[in-house]
Amino acid sequence: MRYRPAVLLLVLAGLAVPSPARAAGNTLTVNVGTVVRPVTHVASGGLYAVDTGSKPPLEQMYPLRLNHLTQPPPGVQQLGNGATTPCCDGALVAGKVTSAGAQQFWRLPDIYKDFPYRWVSWTDWEAKVRTMVQTRLNATTTTNVDGYELWNEPDWTWNTSAAGTFNAGWTRTHRLIRTLDTVTPIVGPSHSVYNHDWMVGFLTNARDTGTLPDVIVWHELENDKYLEVQAHVADYRAIEASLGISPRPISINEYASPSQVDIPSVAVHYMAVFERHGIRSAERAYWYEAGTLNGLLHNNAPTSSYWTYKWYGDMAGNIVQTVPGSWLEGVAAYDSTRKVVNVVLGGDSGDNTVRVNGLGALGSQVRVTLSRSGTTGRFTNQSAPIAVSSATYTVSNGSISVPVNGMHAWDSYQLLITPSSGASTWQQRYEAENATVVNANRFSSGSASNGGYVGQIDGSANPRNQSFVDFLVNVPTARSYTMTIGYANATGATATHGLAYNGGGWQTISYPPTAAWGVFGSTVSTTVTLKAGWNMIRLAKGAPNLTAGTGYAELDHIHLA
Template structure:
């Protein structure tokens, strides 16, 4: 193996015959601070907030949780201790439930809705957590399960709730519309409706983008053109039920970071409020492959590094000036054909300008996050590890045989003897 050429990270010695995809990590530029904004979970903790344990939470650098009003209140102390932001879904505590025969505004009766919103906000105020809670008014108001009424009715419910919350808490952070998708330009249409009435949410949110980068860019462009660049963007549910595996989780995280969203939250499809962090832990709190993906994401620290995705593979990379280390998380879509994935590194000397690593050498380690059968995973498989002479441009070839898997690459100083 030659540093001037490439490093081949094979899986158990299998060398596939083709280059399946190619990605680039370019160390030129300063990058932006890494805050792990895609490490968010919906109903992922137990209602009391006590599970899972710190040992399973801290490595993931959790940024935000989304929960019911009762859970938001009972979890508040733990979330503050962990430094995790909270988003409360007011509609999750609606007196009569989503399938009720009575919903806000039925029979033109708004008094119950107004009282409900007022009471929920008062509970947050009494808990003393208004500085750490965002108010999401209604979940998926475009979905017939969550809102089987005309859209005009839920829009007026949002209008009333917005004004009640802002009157009670002028600095409150309001989230909306949290629609189930951005089909038919729902998000921008909602923003236009809100702008005319001066009730634009502080955070614009929607679920399950079909094209994360393009949709976020379109909304951000609209916001800028309309003088609303201060509005944040949160994909407050991502990962479909068919996407619960390591390779896709890593790809989605990379896409969310590429779009530079302000926050993103993993959706829940089973195990609600059981403390499995949306099923990335087993019922007995053992890490699955996807837990290791979020741990790998948490390990990417410091400043972002410029990356270029491939056709199916995407990646997120960071450089930490304190530890002089580089970490990369890689994921893929299922269309990836078995073969070598070429990871090209450029301008390594610019990662930490002026810094010369010990012995002018660096260590390179590639690990596989194996999805397997989807059960517990005790650790990662090292598929390549070596010490190499320092060189500006080089390649790592990963033998990527199963698109359900994800990979991490670590580059750092050679340990002292």
């Protein structure tokens, strides 16, 4: 998305100013015992967020636990938002994106220089598509491209008079790609707004021509669109069902308006509704400078909005239920292995309350630390969040109520709840379902650590369908660690995975047989030598430069000690 005249007029007229409520006395309720889904940092991503080199630095990317990006294709010519040279080529940034734990779509029409795109001819477009797809096929060590986005905002950028209808163009392009690459997912339709009639027409044509997308994409860009996400998701699912289409993952790969994208409390609202309503991945819009994590960094250092996403990135375990009070909204996670409740909230001003239920496992007293983001905007750095308070609370019937006084409606806040004594100083256990899962799937099990695991880690043929799980871990010192892996293997014979970390060589992990699939308790251990700070650990059935693993195994967690 780039500026359109209609959007510019709204901004210049002052009509795009956010409208958070000004009333105090509201309560955000957090129900720790009600699990929504595993933590995957759904809203942590961006469009044109990452460039090559140190823009942005990996050290600033790691804490955000980036989920997903949309990057321009190889050979990008797009000059967005006043840029003088193209940037952010998806093929060139692939290694960096993988190191940060993310995956990416390639936005194919950004091969064009201009936006809105200037259509040349079908001969020209199809030649471009062949070149971009062939570049993907030739990139045999690249593993994180999980979709070709065939067009961007066709509701206003597709040249119907020159190219025919978009639906016919979608079918033609989809079929061309599938003659070249039968593996990489295809995503769309990527409308600039959600529209029922457009979606019905698109899906009907795609169903009837055998060209359904693997991931459904649309954008939520106008002011306060987070209020409509629930309705849009429900409408889309109803259309799928009415047309007999199996459910597709949903990606909102552009969100937030120009005036709201740098307001921390607005980010919280999007995080909350995306997690609550089953979005697979979502990405901050590219309104301004590329390669800045969409304004979370200025001169490669954090702005106030960065800390909102860093708190969100700190979440582990499961997303748990939050019930907003008026405009007071929040997203929360509970890591049962460390007994940490992490709540990120915002949206109202004045004196408000967070009520947290289901804290019995944390003991009779808990430590509660409250911080706020500040609102510096895009061009002012902020080296750390702002400490507000720290206090010990007595848990009564599993609950506490925490006053959050003097709130600013544009700030975000973090409420971190830990046991009053014996809290872990660093994360040692990493759940597989929280990790980067590539060509495999997440499942639930009562015997699994924190209730979830990863299975169907089966692919080994080529870099587009090889299966692995990437754990981004943060350790306090450089040394050797014992890494214990929780797993299941019901093949009746020993199975193996490849293990590599920080780009090093492969070693083999062997998993003796266990009683049943999805039943956990068995572990194996090995030694890994890690650097202080962030490290990437991969367990793979298939990956570049790996002789494929044998048999099959499911992953519950890794534990570093």
